[in-house]
Amino acid sequence: MHSGIVSIVGRPNVGKSSLLNALVGRKVSIVSHKPQTTRHRIQGVVNREGGQIVFVDTPGLHRRETRKLNRVMNEQAAASLYDIDLIVFVVEANRWTEEDAAVLQRLEGLGTPVGLVVNKIDRIADKAALLPELQKLTAMRDYAFVVPLSALKRNNVDALLGELFQRLPEGPPLYPEDQIVGYDDAFLVAELVREKLTRNLHQELPYSLTVGVESYEREGRLDRVEAVIWVEREGQKKIVIGEDGETLKQVGTSARRELERLLGRKVFLKLWCRVRENWSDDLKALKQFGLTGE
Ligand SMILES: Nc1nc2c(ncn2[C@@H]2O[C@H](COP(=O)(O)OP(=O)(O)OP(=O)(O)O)[C@@H](O)[C@H]2O)c(=O)[nH]1
Ligand SMILES: [Mg+2]
Structure with missing residues (x-):
């Protein structure tokens, strides 16, 4: 091997x-x-x-x-x-x-x-x-x-x-065979929401947002997840939410569908949008959002 x-x-x-x-x-x-x-x-x-x-x-x-x-x-x-x-x-x-x-x-x-x-x-x-x-x-x-x-x-x-x-050198597997990814389901949710946002929103806005999972509860075959989309300014929040909440709804639906496929479970996904001024240039915020790799 x-x-x-x-x-x-x-x-x-x-x-x-x-x-x-x-x-x-x-x-x-x-x-x-x-x-x-x-x-x-x-x-x-x-x-x-x-x-x-x-x-x-x-x-x-x-x-x-x-x-x-x-x-x-x-x-x-x-x-x-x-x-x-x-x-x-x-x-x-x-x-x-x-x-x-x-x-x-x-x-x-x-x-x-x-x-x-x-x-x-x-x-x-x-x-x-x-x-x-x-x-x-x-x-x-x-x-x-x-x-x-x-x-x-x-x-x-x-x-x-x-x-x-x-x-590659000879040697036994480093991980159990059923371990395909190196992260948990909460990380997957945050990433998929960010992917849908990146694909849906224009120009520079995707660079000003990040997604954090606030709670993740498993109830039988249903996962209940609450996630926050962090942006840098009030104006960006309006765009992420969209008219009558339409953009956020679309993003939530497409993320949820893909999650259900990948996890093989039902997912209830609740999304919020909040402002954290200039988070992308703030080392403390980057740490809190888990972006520094530590
Ligand atoms: N035509 C074509 N497009 C591709 C191929 N591979 C990737 N793409 C497209 O290239 C774009 C970037 O793909 P990613 O896989 O996100 O690239 P990446 O190198 O991971 O990008 P970063 O994470 O931003 O560094 C997407 O639109 C992909 O669909 C390919 O083999 N052919
Ligand atoms: Mg990439």
Whole structure:
């Protein structure tokens, strides 16, 4: 048996969380079209006959640290580069940016093998264009392996698992086989609510909100959850709630539906919206909201 820990890193929006979900075969980490969606290290476990891989999805490493939230997100991602067996560096096909170059630079001299994943190949209509793209990317560094894939279409994802299992040390599984995620149901609720908000709200607002679960009670096959959406200003609260509470209702319904599917239980979800001025730039608030990784 081979087993080990593999960190998935890269700049925001390249598809790291989508890749984790594709690898695990279920929704473990939230996904949106907006960069900087993931804020925590998210663990997902894959078990195969040949062993076990513990994947760690990370916040996208980014350059502009406009608020303290950005700094702690970068710190979380950077911390995932240590005490692990392998790094999967995810980039987008045909979209190499300065931010990718900055991540590549961070991977220098770590002593941990780095494999390259070129994601979103479903966007390349002309497959002949893929080869020069791969040649360009692999010329930049000595990668342990290169796998072009599509996390969205679940295309060639098994090839990545094959490359990883081959290179992981021999050893028994690190976690029991039925443990797929590294967090509790309350965290899942908070994340799914934040995902729906991120997908529903425009522009910058998703960066000004966070979600905290206030109470979680289990009554037979029903989970009763109360969660608070924290925003930074009164005006934002109005937008989150929407006219006649319509936006909040939509968000609540879609989060609840997905939760019920994932948990296999009925869920009663009550959402509130409250203001905590400038929380994203306030280290004390970040700590209270569980965003500092401590
Ligand atoms: N076409 C295409 N889109 C993809 C693929 N993988 C991910 N996406 C899309 O890319 C966007 C970002 O995906 P995420 O998985 O949230 O990216 P991420 O790297 O985790 O982003 P952060 O958490 O913000 O760092 C979403 O709109 C995904 O649907 C892919 O293989 N093909
Ligand atoms: Mg992500």
